[in-house]
Amino acid sequence: MKLPFHHRTSFAAFVVSLWLFALLFFPAGKAFAEVRHTTIPDVVVAGASGSYKPYFPDIVKAGNGDLLVVYYWSESHAGGNGQIRMKRSTDDGATWGTAGTIIDTAYDDRDPSITALSDGTLLVSWFTYSGGAIDVRVIRSTDHGTTWGSPVTVGTNMPWAATSSKIIELSNGDLLIPLYGPSPGPGHQQSTVVRSADQGATWLSSTENVMGYSYGIHMVEQSVAELENGHIRGLIRVTSPDNLGYEVNSYDYGVTWDTPVKLDAKIHAPELFRIPGTDRIFQAWSEFQHPSGGRPVLVKIGDISDPWNTAESRLLYANRQTSDMGYSSTVLLDGGTLFTVYYDAQKQMVGGTYSKLNDWEGDFGTKMDLAGLYAASAITVTTDMQYLDPNNSATGPKGALDGSIAYGSAAFKNAAATAGSPSTYQIDLQGNHTIVALGVLLKVGYVETADVNVSADGVNWVTVQTYTNANMNQVDYRYFDSPLTVRHVKVTVTASSGWAGLNEIQLFEIVP
Structure with a gap:
């Protein structure tokens, strides 16, 4: 005070x-x-x-x-x-x-x-x-x-x-x-x-x-x-x-x-x-x-x-x-x-x-229920962040979609990421969506360097966010000047303190 x-x-x-x-x-x-x-x-x-x-x-x-x-x-x-x-x-x-x-x-x-x-x-x-x-x-x-x-x-x-x-x-x-x-x-x-x-x-x-x-x-x-x-x-x-x-x-x-x-x-x-x-x-x-x-x-x-x-x-x-x-x-x-x-x-x-x-x-959009879509196999996740902690069911690919920012509620790779050996987490939304904002939380409390890319076809990618030696403690949001047509979202970690990790990714769309 x-x-x-x-x-x-x-x-x-x-x-x-x-x-x-x-x-x-x-x-x-x-x-x-x-x-x-x-x-x-x-x-x-x-x-x-x-x-x-x-x-x-x-x-x-x-x-x-x-x-x-x-x-x-x-x-x-x-x-x-x-x-x-x-x-x-x-x-x-x-x-x-x-x-x-x-x-x-x-x-x-x-x-x-x-x-x-x-x-x-x-x-x-x-x-x-x-x-x-x-x-x-x-x-x-x-x-x-x-x-x-x-x-x-x-x-x-x-x-x-x-x-x-x-x-x-x-x-x-x-x-x-x-x-x-x-x-x-x-x-x-x-x-x-x-x-x-x-x-x-x-x-x-x-x-x-x-x-x-x-x-x-x-x-x-x-x-x-x-x-x-x-x-x-x-x-x-x-x-x-x-x-x-x-x-x-x-x-x-x-x-x-x-x-x-x-x-x-x-x-x-x-x-x-x-x-x-x-x-x-x-x-x-x-x-x-x-x-x-x-x-x-x-x-x-x-x-x-x-x-x-x-x-x-x-x-x-x-x-x-x-x-x-x-x-x-x-x-x-x-x-x-x-x-x-x-x-x-x-x-x-x-x-x-x-x-x-x-x-x-601008239109704030509606937060997509990525966890629910993943559970229903309505979206696909491709990642090398596959570590499953036997004492914590919140780990694994689903951990980055569950809305929790707790450290253990995340996707981890049981190895460090480097520029020569990056770690990736990619979502296929199985159809195009009109995205107006995106939220990312890298591994809570640890320094990581990462790029966030989006694509409509999985071939042509646009970098929408870059983190360099970021030590994050909450979701970081990117609001777009104009809505983007997106089917694929990819987070690529190129440097990490300890194991590579992704705590949270969020997408906000305009619903027709």
Whole structure:
């Protein structure tokens, strides 16, 4: 835990011209693949050094096109002597420069967020902790983050305040910063917003308005975004018996707020923004107490007028070995590509994943009952992973189809795989199927290198997933940009630590 404070991300809502709409749905220029893995980052933005590790990242696209990521740099989740660091990418996140420290006061400097204003000004907000009083501060840069000015303290009517989400610029020119701190109810916390009418030079306590309060629970870590002129939406993390998050709306630029409405997700560190040129809203959060373990980053795309529960959610990044992870932040790149950053304390890194809008809105498909089909001889498996443990009936070829991710519920070859002597597991679906997603879990807890291929005829193969020295603990999913016609699926393990193994393979199809 990190005090009674938690974290995370919103994204500035803005209205843009119609040419951005064309870019969004008819991409040009640099192209990135769809979500390649759900358990392995596309890019490692920042890693540990000595006892210090990165936490709570936030990303922005600067006026010169550079991507900037700020993050908490500390020995632990709430280390007591943390600082704020920043890294820069000049190639849309593919590579990252050397980290620089932009904030290091005598206090513990926590939970940074970064915002780009319409005139190119950058604002970084964070909160300080000293074992007692807490305040929220803002610094600015007018040269794309090369230099930074002196900090300004944000006024509040609460005894102390924290922040964990972006400042947003409204269509009327005002800025809002989301805060949370003590509410009138003893021991409870509330969400508020404070306004600046001078581009962040001052933040007066007289402008503070409560956006979320409910006696008996903590309302913290909110994100806010302007969806239409004057219409601001907030997503709020709560600490309550059910831990379900809340949504709240304002229709007067954040002066007054409707009663918060409970959602169906246990959200930490939510983020949201309106997709430019559309009526679609990008919503992401780290889901607390997720059934699969950990605190994975989930995404759903909704219409501006639709209730939360009308859109399905899809996994962006997961690691079931830790709940100290997530807190995503997303930026829109040219051509409609999204780039999302998050942290993973177990892997001691800030990672990044590329995606496209149709990764989140496509047909999710129906999971095939491979175990049932295999038992009925409706599919055929050809493999050298034939080992049968006399004390464990879950081993053997069927073990990779049974839906279990337990170590022993798998197919094994009683020999190591090498490039010269690979191990293969091939499924013949005995007919073509329209496949929209595929899940793979190699041997749990052991390093393996493998390729995953699909084919419609058993002759011409397409590689759809590659793992290099992967140490996996849960199913890794690949969502396809367009459905694939598939009859054959093959996993080829070319290097393994000990016996070659395949714990799980899953297929999702569009049923006619």
